[in-house]
Amino acid sequence: MFPRGYSSKSIKLILDLKGKPVSSEECVMAIQNTLNELRNICPQISTAYIFKPDKTVLAQDKDANKSDVASTVDKLCMLIKHARVGGGLEFFRVDSLGYCATVTRLGSVYFAMVHSRALDDKVLCGITRGIVPIVLKLVELIQPELMYATPQIFEDFPSEKAQMDSKERSSSEVVGSEKNVDCTSFSESVVSQLTVENLNGISRLVGSQDNVRVDPAIINQWVTLGGQKEIIKVEVEEIQSGKKIVCNFKPIKDVAFYGKAVIQLSEKIQTTLQTKRGAAVLVRPIIK
């Protein structure tokens, strides 16, 4: 049974799954309710929110100030980008006299919480390693695109980008014959966050191991944004490590993946990028 104090709304949403499809709004509401209930159960928690590395706030508790959360998330995302030098941010904690703030990576999203130091460590661990990850996992099963960001086009951090460029160039890895490709990104700011799927079946046997397959809906978006220019390759970047490859691409043939913001990668490319099925990657189109 569900523990005492657990949000009835959250439970209802979970139980409704078999009856009808749950929309992304309902999923977000379930996460928000969970955060609100956490605050009810643990009054030591003053703020709780979940965000993605692209600065999107997925959910926040009902009392959190939106502008404060947005400005903090902005800085947190900068920190996440800087933390690539250490292999990607897993956990961040700030301790002051009476309060502390923690940020924990939970898959492709981050869970931030401000609480008093009176909060028991076991309770804290139960929240960050138990309750919230379970809720997020359920949401991921229902609405995977919600967790890994629906195909969004967002701007990179301009000042930070210049700083990271030299490092990224040195750490970038190019697969097979793609070395020294003379091509430019048609727009540095056009980036799609996609979910990794395995390239399997006939596609894996027929196609080259150095090719990737991209959701046709995303390709259409790129073509529209690029003014019908020909996209010759894509650059795939692993979010945590910052590792990149440039490779040829084809649209996904399996209709089950249409509009799902998915990229199919071969085992070889997954190994090179140090990523796996279900993880999020950034994909940039490149034109002639």
Added chain:
Amino acid sequence: MTKKKLEESASIVVECCPEETITFDAVHEILKDICSFVGVQGYIIKDEDTATINLEDSEKTVPYAMLVSQAFELAKELSQVSCLGEGDTLLLDCADLKVLCVKVNDVTVSIFMEKNVDHTKILNKLLSYTERLQF
């Protein structure tokens, strides 16, 4: 794993102040001792006038400095929006790196270590030294 001798590591004094405060010097001495711990990769110590960077891998000086700078900026932001009071201890846990940042008076100390190092031991050591020096 054999630990590289820190004498061989890059030691860069970014800006020297002719009258370094006792606090800065004292904390600097403590850090030299802490650096002998297995798994500790180096440190950045900074006050209003001076900053000293001592890292095994000098190529990482800039990205590490930017990382801790961003962490302190974030801590400041969090303290402002959440009325936390100024954060005095920061812990950054990355996939391959751990960073412990501590504020001692006006001196900010950032210690870089391998992921498996127990940062609490280092923190306790640092705090016990600083308490002994009656900061």
